[in-house]
Amino acid sequence: xxxxASNRYYNEEEAEQILKLxxxxxxxxxxxxxxxxxxxxxxxxxxxxxxxxxxxxxxLRQTHDAEMREFVNVQRRGxxxxxxxxxxxxxxxxxxxxxxxxxxxxxxxxxxGWGIGIAFHARSTFxxxxxxxxxxxxxxxxxxxxxx
Numbered sequence: 001x002x003x004x005a006s007n008r009y010y011n012e013e014e015a016e017q018i019l020k021l022x023x024x025x026x027x028x029x030x031x032x033x034x035x036x037x038x039x040x041x042x043x044x045x046x047x048x049x050x051x052x053x054x055x056x057x058x059x060l061r062q063t064h065d066a067e068m069r070e071f072v073n074v075q076r077r078g079x080x081x082x083x084x085x086x087x088x089x090x091x092x093x094x095x096x097x098x099x100x101x102x103x104x105x106x107x108x109x110x111x112x113g114w115g116i117g118i119a120f121h122a123r124s125t126f127x128x129x130x131x132x133x134x135x136x137x138x139x140x141x142x143x144x145x146x147x148x
Contacts, residue, residue: 037051038051067141067144068137071136071137071140071141074140075124075125075133075136076125078125079121079122079125079126082118082121083118083121083122086114086115086118090107090110090111090114093107093110094107094111120132124136
Protein backbone atom coordinates (compact mmCIF):
# COMPACT_ATOMS: atom_id res chain seq x y z
CA UNK A 1 0.00 0.00 0.00
CA UNK A 2 1.18 3.48 -0.78
CA UNK A 3 2.30 5.22 2.45
CA UNK A 4 1.22 8.62 1.18
CA ALA A 5 -2.30 7.33 0.59
CA SER A 6 -2.44 5.50 3.95
CA ASN A 7 -1.63 8.71 5.85
CA ARG A 8 -4.22 10.75 4.01
CA TYR A 9 -7.36 12.06 5.70
CA TYR A 10 -10.62 12.85 3.95
CA ASN A 11 -13.38 15.24 4.87
CA GLU A 12 -16.94 13.94 5.00
CA GLU A 13 -17.81 14.88 1.42
CA GLU A 14 -14.62 13.36 -0.02
CA ALA A 15 -15.14 10.14 1.94
CA GLU A 16 -18.73 9.91 0.73
CA GLN A 17 -17.70 10.38 -2.91
CA ILE A 18 -14.90 7.80 -2.62
CA LEU A 19 -17.26 5.26 -1.04
CA LYS A 20 -19.86 5.88 -3.75
CA LEU A 21 -17.25 5.32 -6.47
CA UNK A 22 -15.95 2.18 -4.75
CA UNK A 23 -19.49 0.79 -4.47
CA UNK A 24 -20.16 1.58 -8.14
CA UNK A 25 -16.87 -0.11 -9.11
CA UNK A 26 -18.01 -3.20 -7.20
CA UNK A 27 -21.28 -3.21 -9.11
CA UNK A 28 -23.32 -2.05 -6.11
CA UNK A 29 -25.83 0.43 -7.44
CA UNK A 30 -29.38 1.42 -6.76
CA UNK A 31 -31.15 1.70 -3.45
CA UNK A 32 -29.59 0.34 -0.28
CA UNK A 33 -31.83 -1.57 2.11
CA UNK A 34 -32.01 -0.43 5.73
CA UNK A 35 -30.64 -3.81 6.79
CA UNK A 36 -27.63 -3.40 4.50
CA UNK A 37 -27.16 0.16 5.77
CA UNK A 38 -27.05 -1.06 9.38
CA UNK A 39 -24.63 -3.89 8.42
CA UNK A 40 -22.34 -1.43 6.65
CA UNK A 41 -22.50 0.97 9.59
CA UNK A 42 -21.63 -1.89 11.98
CA UNK A 43 -18.55 -2.67 9.86
CA UNK A 44 -17.51 0.95 10.35
CA UNK A 45 -18.12 0.71 14.10
CA UNK A 46 -21.36 2.68 14.07
CA UNK A 47 -24.12 1.45 16.37
CA UNK A 48 -27.67 0.77 15.15
CA UNK A 49 -28.88 3.48 17.56
CA UNK A 50 -26.56 6.02 15.92
CA UNK A 51 -27.89 4.98 12.50
CA UNK A 52 -31.48 5.40 13.71
CA UNK A 53 -30.70 8.85 15.13
CA UNK A 54 -29.03 9.79 11.84
CA UNK A 55 -32.08 8.54 9.91
CA UNK A 56 -34.31 10.82 11.99
CA UNK A 57 -31.98 13.77 11.44
CA UNK A 58 -31.90 13.00 7.72
CA UNK A 59 -35.71 12.85 7.55
CA LEU A 60 -35.99 16.19 9.37
CA ARG A 61 -33.42 17.75 7.04
CA GLN A 62 -35.26 16.44 3.98
CA THR A 63 -38.55 17.84 5.29
CA HIS A 64 -36.93 21.21 6.02
CA ASP A 65 -35.28 21.30 2.58
CA ALA A 66 -38.58 20.47 0.85
CA GLU A 67 -40.36 23.19 2.83
CA MET A 68 -37.60 25.66 1.98
CA ARG A 69 -37.83 24.84 -1.75
CA GLU A 70 -41.61 25.31 -1.70
CA PHE A 71 -41.29 28.59 0.24
CA VAL A 72 -38.64 29.92 -2.15
CA ASN A 73 -40.91 29.15 -5.12
CA VAL A 74 -43.86 30.90 -3.47
CA GLN A 75 -41.69 33.91 -2.59
CA ARG A 76 -40.25 34.20 -6.08
CA ARG A 77 -43.66 33.98 -7.73
CA GLY A 78 -44.90 36.73 -5.41
CA UNK A 79 -41.89 38.91 -6.10
CA UNK A 80 -42.08 38.51 -9.87
CA UNK A 81 -45.80 39.26 -9.78
CA UNK A 82 -45.20 42.45 -7.76
CA UNK A 83 -42.26 43.45 -9.96
CA UNK A 84 -44.30 42.92 -13.12
CA UNK A 85 -47.07 45.10 -11.68
CA UNK A 86 -44.47 47.75 -10.81
CA UNK A 87 -43.13 47.74 -14.36
CA UNK A 88 -46.54 47.86 -16.04
CA UNK A 89 -48.09 50.54 -13.83
CA UNK A 90 -45.00 52.72 -13.73
CA UNK A 91 -44.35 52.20 -17.43
CA UNK A 92 -47.84 53.48 -18.16
CA UNK A 93 -47.55 56.55 -15.93
CA UNK A 94 -44.00 57.37 -17.05
CA UNK A 95 -45.07 57.02 -20.69
CA UNK A 96 -48.04 59.32 -20.14
CA UNK A 97 -45.90 61.86 -18.30
CA UNK A 98 -43.19 61.83 -20.98
CA UNK A 99 -45.72 62.17 -23.81
CA UNK A 100 -47.60 65.02 -22.17
CA UNK A 101 -44.81 66.96 -20.45
CA UNK A 102 -41.50 65.59 -21.78
CA UNK A 103 -40.15 64.87 -18.30
CA UNK A 104 -40.65 62.45 -15.42
CA UNK A 105 -42.21 65.04 -13.09
CA UNK A 106 -44.20 63.51 -10.26
CA UNK A 107 -43.68 59.97 -11.59
CA UNK A 108 -40.07 60.09 -10.35
CA UNK A 109 -41.41 60.06 -6.78
CA UNK A 110 -43.62 57.10 -7.53
CA UNK A 111 -40.75 55.23 -9.23
CA UNK A 112 -38.44 55.90 -6.30
CA GLY A 113 -40.88 55.21 -3.49
CA TRP A 114 -42.32 52.05 -4.96
CA GLY A 115 -38.83 51.06 -6.13
CA ILE A 116 -37.57 51.12 -2.54
CA GLY A 117 -40.38 48.77 -1.58
CA ILE A 118 -39.50 46.49 -4.49
CA ALA A 119 -35.84 46.50 -3.40
CA PHE A 120 -36.80 45.41 0.13
CA HIS A 121 -39.08 42.76 -1.32
CA ALA A 122 -36.22 41.51 -3.53
CA ARG A 123 -33.89 41.29 -0.53
CA SER A 124 -36.39 39.35 1.56
CA THR A 125 -36.97 37.05 -1.43
CA PHE A 126 -33.45 36.34 -2.66
CA UNK A 127 -31.15 36.90 0.35
CA UNK A 128 -31.62 33.75 2.41
CA UNK A 129 -29.44 35.16 5.18
CA UNK A 130 -31.58 38.26 5.69
CA UNK A 131 -33.75 38.62 8.75
CA UNK A 132 -36.73 39.32 6.50
CA UNK A 133 -36.27 36.04 4.65
CA UNK A 134 -36.05 33.99 7.85
CA UNK A 135 -39.00 35.81 9.40
CA UNK A 136 -41.11 35.30 6.26
CA UNK A 137 -40.15 31.61 6.18
CA UNK A 138 -41.15 31.13 9.82
CA UNK A 139 -44.48 32.90 9.24
CA UNK A 140 -45.16 30.89 6.08
CA UNK A 141 -44.31 27.65 7.88
CA UNK A 142 -46.66 28.54 10.76
CA UNK A 143 -49.48 29.24 8.26
CA UNK A 144 -48.82 25.92 6.52
CA UNK A 145 -49.01 24.04 9.84
CA UNK A 146 -52.22 25.89 10.79
CA UNK A 147 -53.83 24.66 7.55
CA UNK A 148 -53.09 21.03 8.38
